[in-house]
Amino acid sequence: MSFSIIGTGSKSPSQIKTNDDLAQVMDTSDEWIQSKTGIRERRILGEETITDLVVESSLLALEDAGVQAKELDLIICATVTSDYITPSMACIVQRRIGANCPAFDISAACAGFLYAWDIADGYFIRKPDSKILVVGAEAVSKLVDWNDRSTAVIFGDGAGAVVLGRGEGLKAVKLNTRGDETALYAKYKKGNCPFRDNGVDETGQPGGHATFLHMEGQRVFQFAVSSMCRDLKNIVKQAGLELDNVDYVLPHQANQRIIDYAISRLPLAPEKYLGNIAYRGNTSAAAIPILLDEFAKQGQFKKGDILAFSSFGAGLTSAAAILEWDK
Numbered sequence: 001m002s003f004s005i006i007g008t009g010s011k012s013p014s015q016i017k018t019n020d021d022l023a024q025v026m027d028t029s030d031e032w033i034q035s036k037t038g039i040r041e042r043r044i045l046g047e048e049t050i051t052d053l054v055v056e057s058s059l060l061a062l063e064d065a066g067v068q069a070k071e072l073d074l075i076i077c078a079t080v081t082s083d084y085i086t087p088s089m090a091c092i093v094q095r096r097i098g099a100n101c102p103a104f105d106i107s108a109a110c111a112g113f114l115y116a117w118d119i120a121d122g123y124f125i126r127k128p129d130s131k132i133l134v135v136g137a138e139a140v141s142k143l144v145d146w147n148d149r150s151t152a153v154i155f156g157d158g159a160g161a162v163v164l165g166r167g168e169g170l171k172a173v174k175l176n177t178r179g180d181e182t183a184l185y186a187k188y189k190k191g192n193c194p195f196r197d198n199g200v201d202e203t204g205q206p207g208g209h210a211t212f213l214h215m216e217g218q219r220v221f222q223f224a225v226s227s228m229c230r231d232l233k234n235i236v237k238q239a240g241l242e243l244d245n246v247d248y249v250l251p252h253q254a255n256q257r258i259i260d261y262a263i264s265r266l267p268l269a270p271e272k273y274l275g276n277i278a279y280r281g282n283t284s285a286a287a288i289p290i291l292l293d294e295f296a297k298q299g300q301f302k303k304g305d306i307l308a309f310s311s312f313g314a315g316l317t318s319a320a321a322i323l324e325w326d327k
């Protein structure tokens with residue numbers, strides 16, 4: 001395979017909202033949220049924007065890598081909650097960090113960060129000396145209906161980034177999609193085109209851009225559990241390894257109970273699963289890069305460690321990767 005991680009960075013909003021804070025604005029409780037999800041608190045955007053967080057996490061990753069923005073060959077940003085519909089988040093960040101390479105976003109929801117790795121892998125095969133910035137960023141607080149307690153309580157906002165350089169770190173990456181537009185979605189409204197529906201959308205109001213996020217929680221839960229167990233088993237095989245060879249699993253931080261299911265079904269010691277959901281919540285495409293950066297900065301990984309990644313989300317998409325830590 002084609003690349004190694006040479007720098008990581010992440011940035012979360014400064015505003016912390018605990019489960020008790022949520023119970024002030026909706027009918028829920030700390031007891032319900034903790035027992036059903038493992039989440040105690042999450043970060044929610046206040047005055048800063050998601051673009052600000054992406055810029056900061058990108059600069060931190062570049063600094064960690066010892067790479068100048070102008071040396072970048074490509075920027076890929078995985079997000080479905082950019083501040084703009086167009087231009088892409090990646091284009092805005094390219095200008096703000098002072099890069100001059102091509103830049104684009106991808107939409108693969110929570111699995112987007114690993115989808116971007118697959119794209120980067122192909123790019124490195126064509127241009128092995130590249131330096132690529134891959135970002136996962138999400139401001140789900142802009143998209144959820146804060147009157148829908150079964151969805152709003154699990155999400156948080158944040159951004160994480162990695163700089164990829166030439167290397168042999170990536171051992172395998174695999175993407176899966178099971179198209180489904182009803183389990184987890186947010187839609188554009190119809191707009192106010194005067195040549196359709198008298199220029200009003202389905203709510204009878206003119207204009208508007210998107211509906212709230214709708215999630216069939218239990219259906220997504222079942223997809224998550226089955227895809228995570230299948231993807232982890234398959235990706236280890238694809239990398240020519242055994243599950244025993246995995247030193248750490250970095251799973252999507254969607255719900256602690258999903259991770260606990262995987263722990264109960266796969267022959268891997270529970271302490272190998274890294275997590276931060278208790279204080280970050282589910283940050284969608286940002287979850288894995290934030291988790292990776294936090295544990296990397298704590299010195300958790302040593303050269304030669306085998307890391308297994310697994311993610312899943314709206315689409316329905318899922319993805320897994322195996323990476324040898326060689327930073």
Ligand code: UT7
Binds near residue numbers: 036154216253
């Ligand atoms: O990252 C993207 C992928 N997303 C996921 O992986 C999320 C997967 N799904 C889940 O994690 C879970 O489905 C949720 C945590 C979102 C919801 O848990 P659940 O066990 O599926 O709850 P539910 O929606 O089926 O609701 C069960 C009960 C209901 O009450 P009744 O009808 O049994 O009396 C709900 O009204 O829990 C109630 N409930 C709540 N009660 C207090 C739902 N949400 C809440 C809440 N506080 N926040």
